[in-house]
Amino acid sequence: MSIQIANVSKKFGSFQALKLLNLSIAEGEFVAILGPSGCGKTTLLRMLAGFEQPTTGEIQMNHTTVAKPGFSLPPEKRRIGMVFQAFALWPHLNVTEHVRFPIRHHKETPASIKSREQDRITEVLQMVGLSQHALRMPHELSGGQKQRVALARAIASEPSLLLMDEPLSSLDAMLRMDMRREIQSIHRQTGTAVVYVTHDQGEALAMADRIVVMKDGQIEQIGTPQDIYLRPQTEFVAKFVSKANLVRGRWHNDMFAPISSDGTVQWHGSQVADYFRATGLYPVRPDQFQLSPPHQSGIQGEVVNVQFQGKEFHYDIRSEDGQWEISSPLHFQLHDKVSLNLLNEPVQNYNNIEVFA
Known part of the structure; x- marks a missing residue:
């Protein structure tokens, strides 16, 4: 029918x-x-x-x-x-x-x-x-x-x-x-x-x-x-279905600079919907974040909660720009300092590129 x-x-x-x-x-x-x-x-x-x-x-x-x-x-x-x-x-x-x-x-x-x-x-x-x-x-x-x-x-x-x-x-x-x-x-x-x-x-x-x-x-x-x-098209879909973290920052063409990285980190975003580009946001699912030791290139944060889920850990990470939910197989302790980047995304410094709002 x-x-x-x-x-x-x-x-x-x-x-x-x-x-x-x-x-x-x-x-x-x-x-x-x-x-x-x-x-x-x-x-x-x-x-x-x-x-x-x-x-x-x-x-x-x-x-x-x-x-x-x-x-x-x-x-x-x-x-x-x-x-x-x-x-x-x-x-x-x-x-x-x-x-x-x-x-x-x-x-x-x-x-x-x-x-x-x-x-x-x-x-x-x-x-x-x-x-x-x-x-x-x-x-x-x-x-x-x-x-x-x-x-x-x-x-x-x-x-x-x-x-x-x-x-x-x-x-x-x-x-x-x-x-x-x-x-x-x-x-x-x-x-x-x-x-x-x-x-x-x-x-x-x-x-x-x-x-x-x-x-x-x-x-x-x-x-x-x-x-x-x-590929959520709206903030509601990103949060409700993907459980995405909405990271604030600035877009320049297909590149996004998280606000808490002072423009030194760029994420590729060719698949991100126009809504997020217009509002200066980048939706990042909990499993898209990559955790690494502190002071590496990325958003700097602190582990404020840890939940063991068998194959992975669920973390709440507090950064300068907010608190993010992250899933990772790597084990960090409460109050550990960490760096956040996009998983499997090329992350580089682009100090010579002017970033626009």
Whole structure:
């Protein structure tokens, strides 16, 4: 199913939840809607599901209008599946009965699915790894198994669009990793378009074909996970997704001089977005900083906090221009003096070059 969202906005009374969104989703594409609480991502999902009408604009699915002001095609006529943050399982139905329900009762279930109901149930349970638990009741299942049931129920009727609203947020860290793999596997097997709402950057980066980053009801940036992470276009995306440190300084063409280095250190920045050039900033991810002993070429700083994370250490480094978050495999002690540079970037002195603001 392809989706076109054109000039869509949504107001609740005087509150503007969404502000003129434009977005296209290709058939079979996995799109993550990423943003903090209150940014409008769930409102957008609810309009795709048919639970809300837009205040302005239009939503089309397969080139057919399904929502516009004063009109919204009901959810049961959209051939969609939904997975919620809460498992939303019925306590009186076993696993098989949960999967059977949409096959029998969804109006848009294809006849080819209805005619081979038991085969489809068996196929779906195998897909989510629940074949051995077909007769169990919800109270007999773990959290991860319950979420697999919710996922199996959502895909049982072979929907053209799968909507997922923070489905892993109630699971512990290890289960979330397992379920990411399950969702990716199901997406590959079914070819269903997926719109996945999350505030977790790791989930979006790991699973999506494209990420839509939202803030205050607007789209900040759309791109592949690599584009969003490596080439943020705004300060919000740099901080929210890349966890970037925003270093102040001066730009001269593609060269940047950090303000705390007195212009003696230059960083290459040909891939840095125009926004940062205009505002005199350079986004540096925690893993882009290189730590070295003090008094070498670079920003001089002091270790003010250390967290051991197995393969690396997470540092807070205080410098003349602020405090930076840095990840490094090198071990320094609290209050050690260090120098900061860009990892794998040629760093030289350019004393003979005039640097402009």
